[in-house]
Amino acid sequence: MHLEATPARTLPAQDMEAMDAAEQRAQRLTWSVGAVVGTVLLLLLCLLCSRALF
Structure with a gap:
C-alpha cells in the first residue's frame, strides 16, 4: 500500500x-534597553569605586 501526501x-x-x-x-x-542597563551599571561601578576609595 502506497500513500501519497497531499x-x-x-x-x-x-x-x-x-x-x-x-x-x-x-x-x-x-x-x-541596552543603553539604560549600561548607564545603570556604570553608575553602580562609580558608586562602588568611590566607596572603596573614600
Missing part, C-alpha cells in the same frame, strides 16, 4: 515593509 498549500503573502518596520522598532527598543 500537496502543500500556498502560504499567505507577507508584508515585507511592515516586517522591516517592526524589526526596526525592535532593534531600537533593544538598543534603548
Whole structure:
C-alpha cells in the first residue's frame, strides 16, 4: 500500500515593509534597553569605586 501526501498549500503573502518596520522598532527598543542597563551599571561601578576609595 502506497500513500501519497497531499500537496502543500500556498502560504499567505507577507508584508515585507511592515516586517522591516517592526524589526526596526525592535532593534531600537533593544538598543534603548541596552543603553539604560549600561548607564545603570556604570553608575553602580562609580558608586562602588568611590566607596572603596573614600
